[in-house]
Amino acid sequence: MTREVGIGVIAMGWMGMTHSRAYQQVVNRFPDSGVVPRLKVCADTDSDRTNEACRRFGFERTAEDWREVLDDPDVEVVSITSPNWLHREMCLAALEAGKHVFCEKPVGREPSETREIAAAAQAAGLLTFTGFCYRWSPVVQHLLALIKEGRLGQVTHYRGRFFCGYGHNPKSVLSWRFDRNKAGFGVLGDLMSHALDMALMLAGPVAEVVSENETFISERPIPSQAGTHFAVSEDGPVAAVTNEDYVGAMVRFANGARGTLEVCRVIGGSDCEHTFELNGTKGSARWNFERMNELELFLDDQAVERPGYARLQSRPEFPRHGDFNPGGAVGLGYEDLMTIEVHEFLRGVVAGEPVEPSFEQIARVADVQAAMARSWETRTWENVTAE
Ligand SMILES: NC(=O)c1ccc[n+]([C@@H]2O[C@H](COP(=O)([O-])OP(=O)(O)OC[C@H]3O[C@@H](n4cnc5c(N)ncnc54)[C@H](O)[C@@H]3O)[C@@H](O)[C@H]2O)c1
Incomplete structure (x- = not known):
């Protein structure tokens, strides 16, 4: 039907x-x-x-x-x-x-x-x-299933990072993303939201954070016309950047795991390096969006055959891969993740059932962002509270 x-x-x-x-x-x-x-x-x-x-x-x-x-x-x-x-x-x-x-x-x-x-x-x-x-990458969903099965044990450590290059060139124009009135926070909203969604999904709720921010490039050229956030202008008037380029944080998860999260938009070299490393008592995993079809995985219960990290390629047995390609290592791309996400939402709409990540999840992300922003002022650990 x-x-x-x-x-x-x-x-x-x-x-x-x-x-x-x-x-x-x-x-x-x-x-x-x-x-x-x-x-x-x-x-x-x-x-x-x-x-x-x-x-x-x-x-x-x-x-x-x-x-x-x-x-x-x-x-x-x-x-x-x-x-x-x-x-x-x-x-x-x-x-x-x-x-x-x-x-x-x-x-x-x-x-x-x-x-x-x-x-x-x-x-x-x-x-x-x-x-x-990003959470819809088949290898990330495969890892999530392994974590839920307990194959990686208790998570002890999580390191998340989203380093982007779209603001690396000081001549990159002052698009709405660099304007506090229009974007609100800078990378705390733009990139940390992605890093936090991944961290909360894989490692669980965050209890406390201590965080720092910085704006490395304080002014940029005013765009002469509407463009993308990758537009560059070599001359013309400049104006102030009014939100942050960088946010770093140490985090304590509610389950006792420790971690770090770092995001930045002025990195040269990394164009879209959204990456994490997760360590548990029975295994470890790491992933990088720039190689989104690969997952590095170490499991204690396979350590004899595979000491150290093994590199898995996305394959049809992993969630949703087979809807795109019948072969292992025949990879998906960024927009395929978008197709998966709109389909997930529409399935929920048709069934009349809530699906994640809903606005409840982004509210949980916002609670951690708010604690990070408080920590920039107090320069100390802040509890994550739902307000
Ligand atoms: N999930 C992701 O990976 C991802 C990637 C990029 C952007 N985003 C988010 O998507 C949103 C849009 O970003 P973008 O890069 O597409 O922006 P963009 O600057 O490319 O496009 C914004 C569009 O909004 C239009 N617009 C402005 N005012 C309007 C109004 N009053 N009514 C109707 N349209 C109006 C503009 O004409 C323009 O076409 C942001 O919130 C951003 O954080 C998410």
């Missing part, structure tokens, strides 16, 4: 295009799941972008005012892929309009906005989802 789900996408930048392509791939990749997304309407203040989205993805219509998406009775699910300063207003309005909402991380500019949005979703009883795409 098939079930059609009307989709609206708000803001057709990088993520709006990516979400649209992912919805388009659902029937192609998951033909037996019965979920059939219908791309109804896309909205952006830039009509060139919505027209291009229509041409590429076959949306039935476009809108310049995002509220039209929420007024459309055929739209059941809304993807909110706008810059952070618009998340709060758009999410609250979408929930008010009775839509199920998939909002890109960090869901608001600050932990207080994230929690407000999550509370509204809970009160509305609607389904929500967040763009923590």
Whole structure:
């Protein structure tokens, strides 16, 4: 049996295009799941972008005012892929309009906005989802299953890192990401949200943190036109960067494990190095998104045959790999993770059941971010509390 789900996408930048392509791939990749997304309407203040989205993805219509998406009775699910300063207003309005909402991380500019949005979703009883795409890598899901089976024992240590190069060049323009009023926090929201989602999923809740931040490049060229966050401008006026380039933290997990988390957007060499290393009493694992189809794994119970780390390639036996490729080591890419995530959400919508990572998960992430930000001021350990 098939079930059609009307989709609206708000803001057709990088993520709006990516979400649209992912919805388009659902029937192609998951033909037996019965979920059939219908791309109804896309909205952006830039009509060139919505027209291009229509041409590429076959949306039935476009809108310049995002509220039209929420007024459309055929739209059941809304993807909110706008810059952070618009998340709060758009999410609250979408929930008010009775839509199920998939909002890109960090869901608001600050932990207080994230929690407000999550509370509204809970009160509305609607389904929500967040763009923590990296967790859907088949090798990461395979590791999660092993951890749940107890194969790695009790987690004792976790090291997470997300190093990016998009701000490495001081001539990279002052896009909204570098503006406190528009983005809210800098990498605490942008990159630490991803690192924390992974850490909480694999190692459990965080109890305490001590954290530092820094802005290494204090001013950047003002963009002369709308561009991507990879745009560079060699001349012209500059203005101040008003949020942080770097956040580092030591963390104590509730289960007693110790760890470190570090994120930075001005690293040369690492373009998208989202990586973790997890050590348990019976095994260890490490992963790096830049080689997202590989997992390094050591298990005590296989130590005789495989002393030290073994390098596993993603393969059809791992969750969702077989929906993309029938062969081992025939790898998936970033946008395949997006296809998996929109399918997971739509399965939940069709079943009427909450799915993770919902706004509850991003609220848990926000609680840790809030403790990190407090620690920048107090320069000491801070408890993670739900506020
Ligand atoms: N999950 C991930 O891996 C990932 C990656 C990149 C970005 N993101 C998140 O996605 C969101 C969007 O980032 P992006 O890189 O796609 O941004 P972007 O700058 O590429 O695009 C933003 C779009 O929003 C549009 N817009 C601005 N104001 C609008 C309004 N009032 N109504 C409708 N549209 C409006 C702009 O015209 C533009 O098309 C951010 O919250 C970001 O954190 C997530």
